[in-house]
Amino acid sequence: MNLDEVEMLELWKKRLRLLPVRRDCSIERDDGIDVDEVLLLDIREWYAQLLATGKVAWLPEEDLHSEVSCDVDDEGVVTAMLPPSCVRPVEWRLKGWECSVVQFFQPGSLKAMCQRNVYLRGDVCSPVAVLHDDRLMLYSVEPGEAAEVVKARCVVRPADGSYRFSEAAMSTMHDYLRKTYNT
Numbered sequence: 001m002n003l004d005e006v007e008m009l010e011l012w013k014k015r016l017r018l019l020p021v022r023r024d025c026s027i028e029r030d031d032g033i034d035v036d037e038v039l040l041l042d043i044r045e046w047y048a049q050l051l052a053t054g055k056v057a058w059l060p061e062e063d064l065h066s067e068v069s070c071d072v073d074d075e076g077v078v079t080a081m082l083p084p085s086c087v088r089p090v091e092w093r094l095k096g097w098e099c100s101v102v103q104f105f106q107p108g109s110l111k112a113m114c115q116r117n118v119y120l121r122g123d124v125c126s127p128v129a130v131l132h133d134d135r136l137m138l139y140s141v142e143p144g145e146a147a148e149v150v151k152a153r154c155v156v157r158p159a160d161g162s163y164r165f166s167e168a169a170m171s172t173m174h175d176y177l178r179k180t181y182n183t
Contacts, residue, residue, distance in 0.1 A: 003163045005040070012039050015173055046176045047163055051087040051155055058166035061090055065152040070138075075118065078138040078147040086154040089131065093151040094138060097127050100151060101138070104131040115139045 003011065013019040018035070051059060067083040078094065093100040105112045105128065112130040114120040115137070122128030122139035130137040141147050158164050 001163070001165055001167055005043075005161065005163075008043055008163045009036060009039055011170075012043055012173070015170070016177075042177070042180065043163075045180075046173060047165075049176065050165060050169055050172060051157060054165075054169060054172065056090050056155060058169040059155045060158055060164040061153055062156050063151060063153050064156070065149045068149045068152050070147050070149060072141060072145070072147045074143060076140040076143040076145065077115075077121075078141060080136045080138055080147075080149060080152075082134050082136065083152075083154070085156045085159060086152075087157055088155045089129070089136060089152070090155060091151060091153040092129055092136065092138065092149065094127070094141060095148040095150050096141060096145070097124050099125075099127065101127050101129040104129045104136070106130070107132060 010019065016039075062085075064083045064086060067085075068080050070078050070080040072078050080092075082089070089104050091100045091102050101122075107130055109130075111128060115122065115128055115130060124141065128139040130139070138147070
């Protein structure tokens with residue numbers, strides 16, 4: 001699905017049984033809430049959460065390797081800055097690595113802490129990636145070699161502001177609303 005904000009709002013209204021609107025009566029109130037505005041806030045939050053945690057198969061993804069800048073330290077540890085459109089990494093690979101990384105560890109995890117030790121850290125045979133807020137620490141390349149990102153598949157937020165997702169992701173809408181409104 002690829003919907004703009006108006007289409008997305010209409011979809012949510014249908015899913016919440018707010019559409020179609022009955023036209024055979026008239027009711028006026030001046031103390032009500034702006035339902036569209038409340039729904040748009042929920043839609044934006046739901047979509048942000050979906051991009052951050054949803055199944056990758058449901059989401060827009062792109063290979064952003066041409067947009068990645070990286071630095072290598074003296075020990076071969078690579079720091080790669082995440083492109084602005086990247087919501088989360090999916091699969092990354094450096095030139096010379098024998099395989100890609102598809103698991104991204106948090107800085108405080110045991111696997112991440114092992115990367116501080118030159119004898120325990122990832123290498124070209126079994127690379128490791130540690131995800132910080134706006135960058136990845138990639139372990140590692142041979143000391144003294146340059147780093148070149150050859151694959152950087154990421155879940156991305158569409159630049160045009162549209163909502164792109166698989167139809168299967170709609171199943172999470174009611175779960176989101178149930179958690180949000182405790183219903």
